[in-house]
Amino acid sequence: MSGAGQDIGAALPDDERHNSVWSVRIGPDGFFDVSDVRRALLVPASFSRPEDITRLGYSHPVSDITFSECGDRDVMRLGERGGFRNLGLNMENAFARPHEARALRYALNPAGAWLSSGRYDVGFYDRRNEGQPFVRANCASGVAFGYGYAPRGWSIDRTKPDQTVWLSGDVLCFAPGATTSTDDAEVNGIQGTPAGAVDELLPSGAASRLSRRRPALSACGPGAILPHRR
Structure with a gap:
């Protein structure tokens, strides 16, 4: 504000x-x-430093909500969107600030209250240049359920509803051979993640000082199994 x-x-x-x-x-x-x-x-706070709260607020607004259609209906997923801006059509990330938005998971308890049950790592980039929290908060607002996949051939298995989470995001990975972050090297789009690959909301160490020469916290999602070149 x-x-x-x-x-x-x-x-x-x-x-x-x-x-x-x-x-x-x-x-x-x-x-x-x-x-x-x-x-x-x-919505739980994403930012804790006073200067960040003054500039960004405690978190960015939720812009997408989805519920399970086929599986357990006591699960809800939320997608945040980075702070709005208007830099012009010819500018990178013209209408929202990247690397500031999370994908959150909630579960309904027996008393009927929605309780936070974790966060999905979105993309590889870990906010090492922006500062704490050092998490993969690259959500671009979109979140949806999808089917699981067969172990061989990666074909959709319609007997496994709601076992994949689809997330729109920024800097999901980098083009093969890229060693620096540029418009041509960054790959933005849609990320598919197993529904159970839920990370802590704020892992231990996410708010500590981080050297830019070493990786940030290990990822529960794709960053845990795919190479990250930067």
Whole structure:
């Protein structure tokens, strides 16, 4: 927030300054029932340094929500989107800042509350140049369920619904032979990840100092099994 909006936000209680997800009941007529509006959850903070919170807030807004259609219905996945901007069509990452958005997993507990149950590593880049948290937060807002795959041939196995998570992201990997990050070397697009490859929301060490000469935290997703050249 900026200007007057920033002043209003600074005056709010701390939990009201976090991004949140709400639910609204749909009546039998298909219209929203405004008498039943609830806050389902507060999005956990991504940034902890005061300078980052002042500039970015505690996290970026959730821009995509998906639920399991075929499997367990007590799982919800959220996709964040980096901070909005408008640099012009000819500029790199013109409309959103990259490397600042997470893909989050939530589960419904017996009391009916959505509780955070982890995060998906998106892409290889680990924020070593941006600073803490040193996680693979390259989500570009899109998140969806998909079928699992046969162990041989990588064909879709329709007996395994909702066993893959599809995520849109920035810098998912680098072109073969690339040693530096450039427009031509970076590969952006859609990442497929096993539904069970869930990492901690904030792994131990993600907020510590990190040398740019060594890799960041090990990944639970694709960064754990594929080479990363940078």
